[in-house]
Amino acid sequence: MSLPKRIDIHEVGPREGMQIEKNPIATADKIRLVDLLSECGFPEIEVTSFVSPKWVPQMADAEQVVAGIRVRPGTAYTGIYLNRQGMVRALKTGKLTVLGKLGVTASETFSRKNTNRSIDETIAEAQDRIEAAREWNVPITEIGVMAAFGCNYEGDVDLGRVVDLIARLLAIGQAHALPIQLIQLSDTMGWANPNSIRRLVGMVRERWPEHRINLHLHDTRGLGLANAVAAMEMGVDDFDSAVGGLGGCPYGGFKDAAGNIVTEDLVHLCAEMGVETGVDLDRVVEVAREAEAIIGRPLPGKVMRGGHFSSYRR
Amino acid sequence: MSLPKRIDIHEVGPREGMQIEKNPIATADKIRLVDLLSECGFPEIEVTSFVSPKWVPQMADAEQVVAGIRVRPGTAYTGIYLNRQGMVRALKTGKLTVLGKLGVTASETFSRKNTNRSIDETIAEAQDRIEAAREWNVPITEIGVMAAFGCNYEGDVDLGRVVDLIARLLAIGQAHALPIQLIQLSDTMGWANPNSIRRLVGMVRERWPEHRINLHLHDTRGLGLANAVAAMEMGVDDFDSAVGGLGGCPYGGFKDAAGNIVTEDLVHLCAEMGVETGVDLDRVVEVAREAEAIIGRPLPGKVMRGGHFSSYRR
Numbered sequence: 274m275s276l277p278k279r280i281d282i283h284e285v286g287p288r289e290g291m292q293i294e295k296n297p298i299a300t301a302d303k304i305r306l307v308d309l310l311s312e313c314g315f316p317e318i319e320v321t322s323f324v325s326p327k328w329v330p331q332m333a334d335a336e337q338v339v340a341g342i343r344v345r346p347g348t349a350y351t352g353i354y355l356n357r358q359g360m361v362r363a364l365k366t367g368k369l370t371v372l373g374k375l376g377v378t379a380s381e382t383f384s385r386k387n388t389n390r391s392i393d394e395t396i397a398e399a400q401d402r403i404e405a406a407r408e409w410n411v412p413i414t415e416i417g418v419m420a421a422f423g424c425n426y427e428g429d430v431d432l433g434r435v436v437d438l439i440a441r442l443l444a445i446g447q448a449h450a451l452p453i454q455l456i457q458l459s460d461t462m463g464w465a466n467p468n469s470i471r472r473l474v475g476m477v478r479e480r481w482p483e484h485r486i487n488l489h490l491h492d493t494r495g496l497g498l499a500n501a502v503a504a505m506e507m508g509v510d511d512f513d514s515a516v517g518g519l520g521g522c523p524y525g526g527f528k529d530a531a532g533n534i535v536t537e538d539l540v541h542l543c544a545e546m547g548v549e550t551g552v553d554l555d556r557v558v559e560v561a562r563e564a565e566a567i568i569g570r571p572l573p574g575k576v577m578r579g580g581h582f583s584s585y586r587r
Numbered sequence: 588m589s590l591p592k593r594i595d596i597h598e599v600g601p602r603e604g605m606q607i608e609k610n611p612i613a614t615a616d617k618i619r620l621v622d623l624l625s626e627c628g629f630p631e632i633e634v635t636s637f638v639s640p641k642w643v644p645q646m647a648d649a650e651q652v653v654a655g656i657r658v659r660p661g662t663a664y665t666g667i668y669l670n671r672q673g674m675v676r677a678l679k680t681g682k683l684t685v686l687g688k689l690g691v692t693a694s695e696t697f698s699r700k701n702t703n704r705s706i707d708e709t710i711a712e713a714q715d716r717i718e719a720a721r722e723w724n725v726p727i728t729e730i731g732v733m734a735a736f737g738c739n740y741e742g743d744v745d746l747g748r749v750v751d752l753i754a755r756l757l758a759i760g761q762a763h764a765l766p767i768q769l770i771q772l773s774d775t776m777g778w779a780n781p782n783s784i785r786r787l788v789g790m791v792r793e794r795w796p797e798h799r800i801n802l803h804l805h806d807t808r809g810l811g812l813a814n815a816v817a818a819m820e821m822g823v824d825d826f827d828s829a830v831g832g833l834g835g836c837p838y839g840g841f842k843d844a845a846g847n848i849v850t851e852d853l854v855h856l857c858a859e860m861g862v863e864t865g866v867d868l869d870r871v872v873e874v875a876r877e878a879e880a881i882i883g884r885p886l887p888g889k890v891m892r893g894g895h896f897s898s899y900r901r
Contacts, residue, residue: 545810
């Protein structure tokens with residue numbers, strides 16, 4: 274089975290993790306977590322979200338967090354935003370790498386619940402987003418489909434529909450000469466399995482071989498790392514994950530469901546299978562334990578509890 | 588990727604789970620757990636261990652547990668034993684399926700720590716075990732290697748050594764005309780990864796194609812289900828697992844490490860990938876929640892928290 278020689282791991286814990294916790298996390302702790310992650314060697318750390326504090330009060334300190342972090346060369350620090358206002362907030366920090374993305378959700382119901390817009394409305398808004406990005410010189414380099422494998426409200430998602438949505442977004446990108454490089458497939462509610470990963474990744478790669486694929490996997494039903502292995506075997510070399518397994522999947526009545534795949538468990542897996550990540554496993558395990566202390570509840574990461582193997586191999 | 592049409596799942600939670608908990612579990616709760624599992628459709632439920640109550644006080648009520656359970660046709664109820672005395676205790680319950688096994692550990696250090704015997708001493712004792720089994724008419728149908736992929740005390744285990752140990756045990760079996768059908772490979776401390784699974788399973792299958800392989804996987808580093816997928820892709824159709832992820836891996840200073848792979852997460856995986864298990868997913872998820880209530884601490888199972896898909900497919 275042939276695996277990529279190297280993958281990129283995008284650490285999304287500070288953003289996905291902090292936005293879901295019920296107890297408030299101190300701004301200083303958020304800054305400390307990002308600074309600790311900066312020592313680990315990630316190509317990207319998703320630091321925060323520039324969204325309305327009315328809807329996501331946990332992210333009201335986005336600017337203060339970014340102001341407080343130490344930026345290390347070699348890592349891109351990013352923030353999520355959903356509209357022009359958020360994009361401008363991210364830009365005004367002066368410290369973040371700000372890129373544009375055209376995103377859509379494959380489930381009509383989840384699209385409305387998550388963003389208060391239908392799929393077609395979301396696609397129609399791409400025009401505004403492209404104009405805002407052009408105005409502020411932000412390159413749009415990515416398209417993405419959320420709930421690409423299934424949805425807690427609608428059930429199975431037809432993979433053909435996902436491919437159609439990608440085609441629509443890429444057509445918009447082409448019409449506006451956007452420098453789209455990446456297609457992100459998000460298993461937002463943990464519906465994927467190794468077979469559906471292979472099917473969808475295979476369909477996307479066959480149709481758009483020149484685009485890189487990123488997988489954003491959730492471990493909602495425990496299949497996250499099995500899915501990552503299946504994806505790597507299909508040549509996928511770009512993954513999101515969260516240190517300690519921060520975050521969650523609080524949809525469809527499941528408040529305590531697991532979050533993103535666990536960064537350090539993915540790094541361990543890659544180390545064992547000879548796939549380079551550039552991430553320091555010893556350090557990221559320490560950060561996972563620190564993240565658990567900050568959050569104040571047990572996180573699902575396994576390697577931080579079971580230990581890894583570097584001491585045996587020295 | 589070709590998967591088995593059907594796999595057998597051996598539920599080991601009542602045995603592996605109960606022997607590790609620090610707080611005493613009431614005998615009535617142990618009985619109730621087994622009775623609930625009996626409704627799920629497993630071919631085998633490992634009920635208890637017939638070991639010395641001096642060493643494993645949690646199993647001192649082995650006889651009472653077996654006396655209390657309701658035996659359902661179609662399920663084999665078994666108990667673990669390590670010597671003639673334990674075997675006779677299991678037989679005297681009159682309710683268990685008692686089969687013999689020749690087992691050995693691939694790590695010298697773990698062998699001594701776990702059983703107070705070297706590898707060679709363990710193999711030398713096979714003679715006694717065979718005599719005792721013959722005397723009591725117990726067929727020895729299985730050989731097994733523990734720590735077959737690595738060890739928290741010795742590190743990586745040479746897979747060639749594992750193959751040699753299997754060859755030695757099978758030679759003993761042949762010399763005594765034992766009806767050995769199954770080769771069990773146990774990743775006792777969670778060292779396997781999909782590559783090492785493929786390598787070892789491939790070596791064993793090539794050399795002994797007439798024997799069925801059982802995998803006893805631990806999720807110590809989060810790779811349990813990825814390893815199960817890799818094994819199924821190699822044709823393995825026989826697995827141990829524990830409801831809710833009961834049990835642990837308390838070796839090498841890691842007291843809170845994860846236990847066996849999670850039964851209901853494995854059943855969900857199989858259901859999603861079109862592999863029959865004969866296990867009722869709805870029921871086993873309910874039992875996992877009940878097991879968590881009995882144990883009184885969060886168990887690592889994911890599907891019981893994230894929900895499964897049967898409601899969407901009805």
